[in-house]
Amino acid sequence: MYNKEAFTIQQQIDRLKDRGLSISDSDDVSHYLSHISYYRLAGYWWPMQQDKINHIFKSGSKFNDVVALYNFDRELRLLLFDVIEKIEISLRTKLIYHLSHEFDPWWFQNFTIFQSAPDLVKTLSAIEGEIERSKDVFIKEHKKKHKDDGRFPPAWKSLEQTSFGALSKLYGNLKNTVAAKDIIAQEFGTVNHTYLPSWLQTIAQIRNYCAHHSRLWNRNLPGSPKLLSNPPHAWVKDIPRSNEFQFLYVHLCCMKYLLNVIQPENHFAEQLSNLLAKYPNVDPKALGLKENWQDESLWKK
Structure with a gap:
């Protein structure tokens, strides 16, 4: 049974950082996530993940590359x-x-x-x-x-x-x-x-x-x-x-x-x-x- 709960934007940011995605203050990530959903952007960072089971990012993966x-x-x-x-x-x-x-x-x-x-x-x-x-x-x-x-x-x-x-x-x-x-x-x-x-x-x-x-x-x-x-x-x-x-x-x-x-x-x-x-x-x-x-x-x- 699917039992995951909705994340706040800050929780989404923390999860991405924990998984190795580089996010800087200048990226204005909270702004993007408030206008573009997490799972819409996920289609663009998916190839950046080295471990697609645990969703761990490759070294050097950046949020601004996802936006680009x-x-x-x-x-x-x-x-x-x-x-x-x-x-x-x-x-x-x-x-x-x-x-x-x-x-x-x-x-x-x-x-x-x-x-x-x-x-x-x-x-x-x-x-x-x-x-x-x-x-x-x-x-x-x-x-x-x-x-x-x-x-x-x-x-x-x-x-x-x-x-x-x-x-x-x-x-x-x-x-x-x-x-x-x-x-x-x-x-x-x-x-x-x-x-x-x-x-x-x-x-x-x-x-x-x-x-x-x-x-x-x-x-x-x-x-x-x-x-x-x-x-x-x-x-x-x-x-x-x-x-x-x-x-x-x-x-x-x-x-x-x-x-x-x-x-x-x-x-x-x-x-x-x-x-x-x-x-x-x-x-x-x-x-x-x-x-x-x-x-x-x-x-x-």
């Missing part, structure tokens, strides 16, 4: 959230345009073009909830004007309310015979429907981590994007192996590839490089970054 890792991770999430926003808006635009022309504006309610009916039911339920919560004028006006129409608002209205996760599920669930599925993949430079769904699923998961302020640094990530053997646009020569997919780097490469199509004149590589330079105590290997990653043609664009 925390701040680096926060800025990394903000950077990736900005990149993913561009991918999300582009995907939404392409789904609305191509599928509304291939079928009709209510294609996303057409069970005959999807592989899994149960999965579509779940996605439509999520979309319905997002529409019901929407405060957008165009949704309110549509409901008022077409209150006798039992369908959702058309794709160009409904999908503007839809999360990246739901969009990626709609795309991945389309039957492979749907022409737009390949057209969208081709426009993103991912050749066909074989590859893009897995990219979108992992990027959507990372977006959720960013949105919920969850740690990205030194995290084992789920998902295994299928990598193209000969992509039509600039890619990396030093291709991550499957046992490296738990690290962020392969997912950063997928994001950068898509971003180069969506916004050719982007500054993602420069921003990432500057962020790493700002926090020199961050080990790039904890993100899975390859040595000389900036020299890859993908990242030079």
Whole structure:
């Protein structure tokens, strides 16, 4: 039975000192612990512990290094959230345009073009909830004007309310015979429907981590994007192996590839490089970054 009691901030500080974490008066540790919970910061000092059973820190471990890792991770999430926003808006635009022309504006309610009916039911339920919560004028006006129409608002209205996760599920669930599925993949430079769904699923998961302020640094990530053997646009020569997919780097490469199509004149590589330079105590290997990653043609664009 779990029987630990809550610690005061001073007790938290004393415990960290007893376990060997170096804390100086200038660290203002009580201020940080009053605004950032002990267990949120624990994800950043975990690798600093030499004994993870008794939680004893390695010699030279410092609280200000923990804070630096925390701040680096926060800025990394903000950077990736900005990149993913561009991918999300582009995907939404392409789904609305191509599928509304291939079928009709209510294609996303057409069970005959999807592989899994149960999965579509779940996605439509999520979309319905997002529409019901929407405060957008165009949704309110549509409901008022077409209150006798039992369908959702058309794709160009409904999908503007839809999360990246739901969009990626709609795309991945389309039957492979749907022409737009390949057209969208081709426009993103991912050749066909074989590859893009897995990219979108992992990027959507990372977006959720960013949105919920969850740690990205030194995290084992789920998902295994299928990598193209000969992509039509600039890619990396030093291709991550499957046992490296738990690290962020392969997912950063997928994001950068898509971003180069969506916004050719982007500054993602420069921003990432500057962020790493700002926090020199961050080990790039904890993100899975390859040595000389900036020299890859993908990242030079």
